[in-house]
Amino acid sequence: MCATCGCSGDTIFETNEHDHHEHDHEHGHSHSHSGTRTVTLEQAVLARNDALAERNRKWLAERSILAVNLMSSPGAGKTTLLERTIRELGAELQVSVIEGDQETVLDADRIRATGAPAVQINTGSGCHLDAKMLAGGLETLEPPVGSVVLIENVGNLVCPALFDLGEQARVVITSVTEGAEKPRKYPQMFRAADLVLLNKIDLLPYVQFDVDDFLDGARRANPGVEVLQLSATTGEGIADWYGWLRARLP
């Protein structure tokens, strides 16, 4: 589409020809050089991923499946949270899991030990899941209608924020052992979150972690974001997380 006037819809136009313009205005973009032509694309870099993500979203909605993308740095407690969630909500909700890791099937094995179906996606050198990987994971997993799919993204607070998977909600998990400055260091990730979980609060007496400073950083990056404090190990505060999940069921 032309950035100046919005004409031509999604079609390519070549700025050295201009014959598609019946109307009169000045284009700011560059023109032909000898032997070359300039083509204005005005296209999102991640357009292909975004289109696949929309297809995933539609597929999930048609089956009334709630898909939640869980993102954190390595070691924040994502898998422990999933294990507890499945054990405590398994009788009430049908939960299945898609595990993203660079290597190994260790996390999927931990999830399967709880009795829930799990698919492991190994991204190799890739540092995040993308919409195509999720589509493949869903095809293998075949989650039942009305169920919950929890997607454990690759442990990384940078790249996963950029890649829409088609999920209904994004949850960022941070633990008190990582330091309160995480939202200030990784604001894009916190900005992308629908919910922030502050995990391992049972360890607060043993670490220097300023909860107020953490909350201030999270709200600077994402004003109004909901933050829940919990311990996936002891269960403290975890009922609020379950309440949040239940409220999002289709």
Add this chain to the structure above:
Amino acid sequence: MSITQSVIQAIWDRMGDAQVCRVCLEIGTLSGVVVDSVRFCFEVVTQGTTLEGAALEIIQPTGKARCRDCGAEFVLNDLLVLCECGSANRELLAGEELKIREVEVMA
């Protein structure tokens, strides 16, 4: 790396096998994408493709926001900056761009 691969894939999708001699990207300063990494990856990833040797121009729009509380518009150098009125409740107007603006191909 996968951002740069996405750039190249998107150009192939639109331009087919045309030989590309220049690529112009818009990467906003608040997009979370590191321009130096894109430049490095671009050289690596384009080798042996229709984009090999293409000049890479990157325009970096500055972050701008409008305060939802007081209405002021202000420059945002990072996502943690508050409005002068103290509010964090702002709408981003610019700075998150991540797009291919144009390409120059051999006629």
